[in-house]
Structures are given as C-alpha cells and as structure tokens.
Amino acid sequence: MSETTESAAALGPRPSLRERNKARTRDAIRSAAMHLFEKQGYAATTVAQIADAADVSHTTFFRYFQSKEQVVLSDDLDEARSELKNAIEPGLDRFGLVRRLITDMFQVGQDDEWASNPARFRLIQTDPALITAQQADADRMLVELRGFIADYLGVEADDLRLRVFIAAAAGVLFHVVSNTGDGEIPTLDECLEALNLLEAGLPV
Structure with a gap:
C-alpha cells in the first residue's frame, strides 16, 4: 500500500456529497454570523440577518442551528x-x-x-x-x-x-x-x- 493510500485510509471514508454540502452550509452560516457579530455586535444581530448574509432561508437556518447562541456555541465534535x-x-x-x-x-x-x-x-x-x-x-x-x-x-x-x-x-x-x-x-x-x-x- 502506498503512503498516500495509507494516509487516506487513516482519515477514514470520504464524506458523501450530501454531507459535504451540509458542512458547507453550516460553515457559511457560521462565517456570515461571525462577520455580522464583528461588524454590528452580537446582541444587535438577528437570525434573519444571518440567514440573509449566508444566502439561506430562515427555515434552513433552523435546520442547522436551534438558535443564534448555538451558531457560536455548537461544534461538530x-x-x-x-x-x-x-x-x-x-x-x-x-x-x-x-x-x-x-x-x-x-x-x-x-x-x-x-x-x-x-x-x-x-x-x-x-x-x-x-x-x-x-x-x-x-x-x-x-x-x-x-x-x-x-x-x-x-x-x-x-x-x-x-x-x-x-x-x-x-x-x-x-x-x-x-x-x-x-x-x-x-x-x-x-x-x-x-x-x-x-x-x-x-x-x-
């Protein structure tokens, strides 16, 4: 087995396309939220603003995060x-x-x-x-x-x-x-x- 193949095996199976798309959406919401928090403050930022900045619907936001707080507090670990x-x-x-x-x-x-x-x-x-x-x-x-x-x-x-x-x-x-x-x-x-x-x- 080559070194490259061994490294890939150690990382486990590659996530599916659906899983990768979900991860990108979560990352986009987090990135948009942090940008808004830095720009206008945490308290002044709304879920609607975060969803709009991340280019997702209000409903989609809540599929990924239960609240504005959980955008920051939750991780995927x-x-x-x-x-x-x-x-x-x-x-x-x-x-x-x-x-x-x-x-x-x-x-x-x-x-x-x-x-x-x-x-x-x-x-x-x-x-x-x-x-x-x-x-x-x-x-x-x-x-x-x-x-x-x-x-x-x-x-x-x-x-x-x-x-x-x-x-x-x-x-x-x-x-x-x-x-x-x-x-x-x-x-x-x-x-x-x-x-x-x-x-x-x-x-x-």
Missing part, C-alpha cells in the same frame, strides 16, 4: 468526543481519567478550525447572553461526563464523593478558562497544572 471516551483504556484512577479526558478533548478541539477559532472563544467569554448559554451547555455536559466517569470507576452516578470530585475538578478548570486574559484560549499545560494543584490538596 460530539462523535469524535464519544470515540475518544470509548477508546480510554481501563485502570486509570479518577485524576488519571480526568487528565486523559482533558488531554484528548483539548487536542480534538485544537485540531478543529471552528472549535479553536480565537474570535469565537473571545465572543463566548465576553458576551453576557453567550456566557449564560455556555454555562447551561457546560452543566449538561457535566451531567453526561458524570455518568461516564461513574461507569468507568464503578460507582453510582449520584455518589456524593463523585459529585463533589467532579464539581471541584470542573470548578478549577472553569476558573482557568475564564481567567486567561483578553479572551485567550488556555493552554493544555495550564489546565493540567490546575488539576495537579487540586490533586495535591490545593497548596498555597
């Missing part, structure tokens, strides 16, 4: 994140598992052009409506992760010790993300250092 979780080997302790989750999910986000878009991240960190919506999304994600971590560690999802552990880990990570300065995306090292401090008992 749910399947990739699920595969990463399923690929984690057994036997890690609770901190090892969280480190692995952070490392793998950080990498998959960093490799995605939209998820790692600095302008998108700054908008999420500075606009009040998006801060609120992002927190709601984060709360839902934590519920899902709690179930996964509980299954992995062999404990009940409502175990108090597990809930406190996840709340503490999430708290220090959200602190790092929210305090990078000027809306910058935190580095993986910063996130892992914060988790190390938690494991060490938060020494000062």
Whole structure:
C-alpha cells in the first residue's frame, strides 16, 4: 500500500456529497454570523440577518442551528468526543481519567478550525447572553461526563464523593478558562497544572 493510500485510509471514508454540502452550509452560516457579530455586535444581530448574509432561508437556518447562541456555541465534535471516551483504556484512577479526558478533548478541539477559532472563544467569554448559554451547555455536559466517569470507576452516578470530585475538578478548570486574559484560549499545560494543584490538596 502506498503512503498516500495509507494516509487516506487513516482519515477514514470520504464524506458523501450530501454531507459535504451540509458542512458547507453550516460553515457559511457560521462565517456570515461571525462577520455580522464583528461588524454590528452580537446582541444587535438577528437570525434573519444571518440567514440573509449566508444566502439561506430562515427555515434552513433552523435546520442547522436551534438558535443564534448555538451558531457560536455548537461544534461538530460530539462523535469524535464519544470515540475518544470509548477508546480510554481501563485502570486509570479518577485524576488519571480526568487528565486523559482533558488531554484528548483539548487536542480534538485544537485540531478543529471552528472549535479553536480565537474570535469565537473571545465572543463566548465576553458576551453576557453567550456566557449564560455556555454555562447551561457546560452543566449538561457535566451531567453526561458524570455518568461516564461513574461507569468507568464503578460507582453510582449520584455518589456524593463523585459529585463533589467532579464539581471541584470542573470548578478549577472553569476558573482557568475564564481567567486567561483578553479572551485567550488556555493552554493544555495550564489546565493540567490546575488539576495537579487540586490533586495535591490545593497548596498555597
């Protein structure tokens, strides 16, 4: 097998024409939205304006995104994140598992052009409506992760010790993300250092 063929095989099957067209439409809506947000502000921009700038109908917009907030907050990485979780080997302790989750999910986000878009991240960190919506999304994600971590560690999802552990880990990570300065995306090292401090008992 040639090197080119091996590379193609590693990337998996090529998306269908329908899938590629859907991806182009999503990208067009996101691009139009970000241009409008930069030009006139997030709050002043309407769904109708975004749809018009992306050259799609109002109905088509809502086929792709539930709301204006989700244009910014959503990405296309749910399947990739699920595969990463399923690929984690057994036997890690609770901190090892969280480190692995952070490392793998950080990498998959960093490799995605939209998820790692600095302008998108700054908008999420500075606009009040998006801060609120992002927190709601984060709360839902934590519920899902709690179930996964509980299954992995062999404990009940409502175990108090597990809930406190996840709340503490999430708290220090959200602190790092929210305090990078000027809306910058935190580095993986910063996130892992914060988790190390938690494991060490938060020494000062």
